[in-house]
Amino acid sequence: MQSSLSKTHGNSNVDASAITSITNEIIHVLHIEDHESRDQILNDLLESGRQSLVKYQEDIKNEIYADVMDGNHNRLIILLKMYFQQKWETQYGTYNPWFISFLKKYQNGENRNIYERVVTRTAEYGNTYMKNYSILSIILQLLFESIDDECLKETNIFNDLWFTITNDGLTSITKYSDYIIEDVMNEQLNKSQSTLFQALREYYRQAIFSLLKQNNIVDEHNLYDLILDNITEHG
Numbered sequence: 001m002q003s004s005l006s007k008t009h010g011n012s013n014v015d016a017s018a019i020t021s022i023t024n025e026i027i028h029v030l031h032i033e034d035h036e037s038r039d040q041i042l043n044d045l046l047e048s049g050r051q052s053l054v055k056y057q058e059d060i061k062n063e064i065y066a067d068v069m070d071g072n073h074n075r076l077i078i079l080l081k082m083y084f085q086q087k088w089e090t091q092y093g094t095y096n097p098w099f100i101s102f103l104k105k106y107q108n109g110e111n112r113n114i115y116e117r118v119v120t121r122t123a124e125y126g127n128t129y130m131k132n133y134s135i136l137s138i139i140l141q142l143l144f145e146s147i148d149d150e151c152l153k154e155t156n157i158f159n160d161l162w163f164t165i166t167n168d169g170l171t172s173i174t175k176y177s178d179y180i181i182e183d184v185m186n187e188q189l190n191k192s193q194s195t196l197f198q199a200l201r202e203y204y205r206q207a208i209f210s211l212l213k214q215n216n217i218v219d220e221h222n223l224y225d226l227i228l229d230n231i232t233e234h235g
Contacts, residue, residue, distance in 0.1 A: 049126030169235035
């Protein structure tokens with residue numbers, strides 16, 4: 001089912017200015033200000049991450065290409081991380097403040113290394129692992145910390161997890177207990193404090209409500225939300 005999240009282009013002039021500043025610096029770092037493929041290169045970077053530069057190797061000076069493709073501490077990776085973090089906060093967080101609270105908890109807490117790993121992965125591969133609802137994907141990547149980069153590239157575990165949870169609901173995460181800390185899993189299984197439950201709820205919302213309306217089911221006594229909660233939990 002498709003997410004109900006509607007895309008925005010930032011919630012203020014400050015956000016737009018920050019994005020523009022980042023993209024302009026990316027262009028400068030790559031020295032492609034006057035290149036005819038500048039916009040295409042930039043768009044691919046913002047969509048598919050640093051790995052997309054491979055197909056533009058001949059368009060970038062050798063020494064620059066070697067520098068920006070080397071490791072995770074060069075200026076290009078830092079800028080891409082800034083871009084995606086800004087995007088998460090503005091495009092996804094505007095109507096989902098609970099998501100930003102969850103991100104900040106990881107970013108500023110004892111799990112900062114997990115947060116950095118997911119942001120760096122996104123800078124490297126862009127939306128490759130974002131599926132059709134980025135909020136849910138980001139949350140799953142943070143929670144299931146044992147699904148690392150190697151596991152993502154070499155196995156279908158993340159794809160299987162995505163398919164299972166979006167079809168069978170929150171309770172199905174127990175099938176993947178080898179990839180998540182037990183205390184974290186138990187916390188997420190508790191609906192009252194589960195960010196994963198909230199994300200799944202938003203993932204299902206639009207499709208469920210539309211289906212109920214199409215079948216002329218009236219939303220009495222909070223019926224729609226009760227049905228949504230049940231499907232979110234059990235699929």
